[in-house]
Amino acid sequence: VVGTKNFSQEKRRKSDGEMRENHISPFRKPLTQLNNWPLCMLQGHRLKNSDNQTYQALNTMSVQRRVLISGTPIQNDLLEYFSLVHFVNAGILGTAQEFKKRFELPILKGRDADASDKDRLTGEQKLKELISIVNRCLIRRTSDILSKYLPVKIEQVVCCRLTPLQTELYKRFLRQAKPIETLQEGKISVSSLSSITSLKKLCNHPALIYEKCVEGEEGFEGALDLFPPGYCTKAVEPQLSGKMLVLDYILAMTRATTSDKVVLVSNYTQTLDLFEKLCRSRRYLYVRLDGTMSIKKRAKIVERFNSPSNPEFIFMLSSKAGGCGLNLIGANRLVMFDPDWNPANDEQAMARVWRDGQKKTCYIYRLLSTGTIEEKILQRQAHKKALSSCVVDEEQDVERHFSLGELRELFILNAETTSDTHDKFRCRRCVNGREVRPPADDSDCTSDLSQWNHCFEKKGLRDQVLKASWDAAVSFVFHQRSHEDQKGVV
Numbered sequence: 001v002v003g004t005k006n007f008s009q010e011k012r013r014k015s016d017g018e019m020r021e022n023h024i025s026p027f028r029k030p031l032t033q034l035n036n037w038p039l040c041m042l043q044g045h046r047l048k049n050s051d052n053q054t055y056q057a058l059n060t061m062s063v064q065r066r067v068l069i070s071g072t073p074i075q076n077d078l079l080e081y082f083s084l085v086h087f088v089n090a091g092i093l094g095t096a097q098e099f100k101k102r103f104e105l106p107i108l109k110g111r112d113a114d115a116s117d118k119d120r121l122t123g124e125q126k127l128k129e130l131i132s133i134v135n136r137c138l139i140r141r142t143s144d145i146l147s148k149y150l151p152v153k154i155e156q157v158v159c160c161r162l163t164p165l166q167t168e169l170y171k172r173f174l175r176q177a178k179p180i181e182t183l184q185e186g187k188i189s190v191s192s193l194s195s196i197t198s199l200k201k202l203c204n205h206p207a208l209i210y211e212k213c214v215e216g217e218e219g220f221e222g223a224l225d226l227f228p229p230g231y232c233t234k235a236v237e238p239q240l241s242g243k244m245l246v247l248d249y250i251l252a253m254t255r256a257t258t259s260d261k262v263v264l265v266s267n268y269t270q271t272l273d274l275f276e277k278l279c280r281s282r283r284y285l286y287v288r289l290d291g292t293m294s295i296k297k298r299a300k301i302v303e304r305f306n307s308p309s310n311p312e313f314i315f316m317l318s319s320k321a322g323g324c325g326l327n328l329i330g331a332n333r334l335v336m337f338d339p340d341w342n343p344a345n346d347e348q349a350m351a352r353v354w355r356d357g358q359k360k361t362c363y364i365y366r367l368l369s370t371g372t373i374e375e376k377i378l379q380r381q382a383h384k385k386a387l388s389s390c391v392v393d394e395e396q397d398v399e400r401h402f403s404l405g406e407l408r409e410l411f412i413l414n415a416e417t418t419s420d421t422h423d424k425f426r427c428r429r430c431v432n433g434r435e436v437r438p439p440a441d442d443s444d445c446t447s448d449l450s451q452w453n454h455c456f457e458k459k460g461l462r463d464q465v466l467k468a469s470w471d472a473a474v475s476f477v478f479h480q481r482s483h484e485d486q487k488g489v490v
Contacts, residue, residue: 048080065074117344153482155364160242177219201387203369236277249469261331290318300369305331343381371414419476452480
């Protein structure tokens with residue numbers, strides 16, 4: 001949103017709406033014209049890359065004050081953080097190259113799970129030095145201050161076993177495409193990216209890679225024979241996908257035992273197509289929002305869905321099209337069907353229901369296929385969030401669970417585990433498949449799954465819907481509560 005101090009709210013809304021509707025960025029205006037606008041506002045993390053046009057255009061503006069507001073200042077790496085700090089206080093951290101040599105490399109080296117004591121000490125010293133410099137121009141507030149104004153949020157990371165069909169397709173692909181051999185010195189090639197996409201889609205449902213099997217693409221030669229006789233993609237078959245089967249149970253139990261509504265989120269529109277087929281077969285009323293919908297229509301369907309009298313049970317959402325900014329408090333259950341490499345994107349999408357105005361306890365389900373690339377993505381997210389926690393929130397005791405080498409193990413299937421992520425924690429609170437000691441009362445659950453509750457069996461769950469869905473395909477659950485409800489409502 002761009003405007004002047006004298007710009008009325010009504011005109012600002014109209015102007016912003018016109019710019020969005022016509023897909024015109026305000027920063028495409030001549031820079032001389034921008035310099036006449038005394039107030040400029042946008043999400044701070046839009047400036048995470050100092051080479052993009054928005055950054056360069058704003059950087060040339062002649063202003064007395066620069067203020068950035070962002071809930072996710074570090075989304076991927078420390079250079080993004082450098083770009084934000086450099087924009088508001090140029091030179092305070094030196095140049096990008098100086099910052100990388102002085103801070104980024106030693107901090108990352110010290111954060112590696114395989115780091116030596118010397119590297120860890122150096123990394124901690126550099127981290128303290130960086131924090132002391134940045135604190136001159138940083139004010140940090142976390143979502144904890146909102147807890148007393150919002151109902152309880154119960155977040156659950158649900159590991160779902162692959163079905164026999166998914167397991168055989170996954171193993172065959174790794175054996176035939178040989179994606180590990182295409183990795184050169186840790187760099188991901190075009191072929192590797194294609195393999196990642198294929199495996200992520202397979203984790204969602206075999207239907208998403210069925211055409212590749214029909215055409216006999218690399219990695220799927222002869223895979224068509226693995227599908228059931230008479231298989232057809234016109235109707236979704238939940239029993240062929242562990243995650244889809246768990247989702248089917250969650251929706252059925254929610255519908256049968258509560259009056260709650262559900263938001264379904266995926267990174268792929270093809271997965272949303274599967275959701276639609278499932279809803280039609282189960283006769284669930286639903287609405288769908290993806291990148292093809294205009295701004296005006298989005299506002300109307302959101303308003304209608306949020307109305308308590310509206311009969312629609314499910315809101316399907318493309319994370320890229322509507323994962324940020326939407327208020328979907330008409331629902332209080334949200335299913336994140338597949339993970340994103342960027343933890344901030346998932347955090348934004350999962351926040352659609354836990355917002356101002358929500359009156360009911362919120363349940364967030366993050367579904368992952370056990371032992372697959374999806375758990376590796378979650379581990380990468382944990383690494384990034386731990387880095388952000390150390391640098392931005394000054395958490396000094398964030399544990400180092402993953403080495404960089406372990407994070408490169410994208411193309412290894414661990415078919416025997418209940419949770420590859422929990423295995424890598426080397427958890428000291430769990431013994432022989434049972435949590436014997438709960439997390440400490442002062443545990444920080446925002447960035448460290450090791451400090452969540454760990455469930456190897458359903459009786460450890462509070463959420464009755466997930467407990468009733470456990471036998472579908474659930475192998476392990478991490479779960480935590482945002483805070484304790486003062487009224488004692490679960």
